[in-house]
Amino acid sequence: MSLRPPSDAREPDFPAWLAGRLAGYLCRDIPEDADFAEYGLDSVAALGLYGDIEEEFGPLIEPTDIWAYPTIRRLARRLELRLPRPGGGDSVRAAFVFTGQGSQHPGMTAGLYLDSAGYRGRLDEAAEAVLPYTGRSMVDLILSGDERVHQTAFAQPALFAVGYALARTLQEAGVEPVAVLGHGIGEFAAAAVAGALTLADAAKLVAVRGAFMQYLPSGGGMLATCATPGELAELTAAEPDVGIGAVNAARATVLSGDLGALERLRDRLEADGIACRPLRVTHAFHSPLMEPVLPRFEAVARRLPGGPPRLPYYSTVHGRFTAEPLYAPYWTEQITAPVRFADAARELLAQQVPTHIVEIGPRVVLTPFLRRLGGTDGPVCLPACPGPRSDAVDLAGVCSALDAWPLAGSSASV
Known part of the structure; x- marks a missing residue:
């Protein structure tokens, strides 16, 4: 068993190595960004692949990482980050923290959408998932600078789509989060990235949640x-x-x-x-005034499975780490429960000891709080979108700070 090549040797070409092993298990080639399960990788073959990695490179990952990082590109990046390096201790450990309602603004991430094919593809994917429930494309809403983005029925699915797309774009650049945390509506994108909800189920929950809240009485x-x-x-x-x-x-x-x-x-x-x-909000979110929404929302949520997160998930409902399944009872309680962001963030910082925290959202909201909670010796806090006109150059800077690959399909260099 070899932990890694000598320090003066080149690092392993993990994508090529994984492609070769997977071709052997699947009897066909698999693209770097294709999901393993969609190409027929089953649990037996996944354990075989894990054993191959253990034999060739040593104990870099756990068996569950095969499903947590289910493409060649993402698993290769995970292996690269886990590989011991001369001097040690310098590996990036980034946590993703997703912003909530109130961070939306007309035209949010429009520049990034126009500049980056990678982000454009992911936002299109998320917008398509919510379209059956909103009746309006979130991409069109964003690109047109429509002020209706502040209406709850549009704000929540738009923020979900942006958060999901930003996170997936960073993952495709090789930034794999060691943990996730979401503030309010941001919990849904966090859960989707952590594998507790499918994109389709998260999109449905977010859309009906926003619509039901939109039609509550004002006041x-x-x-x-x-x-x-x-x-x-x-x-x-x-x-x-x-x-x-x-x-x-x-x-x-x-x-x-x-x-x-x-x-x-x-x-x-x-x-x-x-x-x-x-605050610029239309209703008293996370309060008992939301209670009329609960029966209708729970009836929808009960029909969707949910599941346990496959990444460390810090709940702002409970204010702590949770490995429990995120299904109807959790999402129903979340509507009226206070957002215990400070408690959850403190526990994430203490348990995961991240080197970096990336605020995933259309503008800076949580970064100042995270810096206060982390203190002078805390992690580097990076907003994915530092300003209302953020574009691919800004996100490329984040990738560079995280030692990631260049953004896919972008003219921005890192």
């Missing part, structure tokens, strides 16, 4: 505050129609509930010198 909102949950407890006790909607950092708590009650709380907070800001 709800959300208020971002520079306060701790403890500081807000006494105030919210006097306002039963308001609760905590999200805890993003030590002094970054979002209240959610009735607009009139939020306005009264805003006056009291500002009088006490605590900064706060209303």
Whole structure:
């Protein structure tokens, strides 16, 4: 058994090596980006391939990695990252963190869509998955700069499509996340990338979720505050129609509930010198005001299987790592549960010790919180889209920082 070639030798050509082994098991050649299962790789052959890797290169992966990285390109990149290097300890360990509602804006990622064939293909794929439920192409919505992207019925599927496409584009460039975490609606793209939901099932859940919420009565909102949950407890006790909607950092708590009650709380907070800001949302998300949605949503979700994540998944419903199946009970609870982002992010940082965290979304929202939570010795935090006009050059810079391959089908160099 050889762990790797001598340090002065060339690194293994993993794609060519995997292609040769797979051709032997499948009795035909397989393209680098084709899914193993679609070409007939079964569990016996997968274990055989795992054994070949173990014999040739040593203990670089687990047997489950064959299915977690189910193409030659992705599995080769996984092997490359796991290969010991002279000096050791310098391998990139990137976690993906998906933004939630409120990060959307007209024309988001339009420049990237026009510049990068890889991203264009993935966004087209996600947009096609949600189209039967939205009646409007998310690609057309984005490219036209349509202001309706702020309407919940469009915002949620559009954000899901963008998050899924960004993550898959990075994966195709060789960036394989060591863990995923999603904020609010971002959990659905995180679950799809982690293999807990298929693209088709995630798209359906997101689309019906947004549509059901869109038609709730108006009168709800959300208020971002520079306060701790403890500081807000006494105030919210006097306002039963308001609760905590999200805890993003030590002094970054979002209240959610009735607009009139939020306005009264805003006056009291500002009088006490605590900064706060209303969020641009149409409803009181992650609050009891969402309860009328639950029966209809659960009826849809029960018909979809869900499953356990195949990557480490940090739940912002529970505020911790979970390996439990993500199916109807989880997604139904998620609608009214507070987003425990800070708890989940702290546990991810402590358990996974990533070198990098990539914010997956159309603009910077969570990166400042992640930097605060990570501290001065924490990971490098990189937004996939640093600004509203982000394009392939920006994403190529992320790939370069992560020691990844150039973006597929892009004129941007890395």
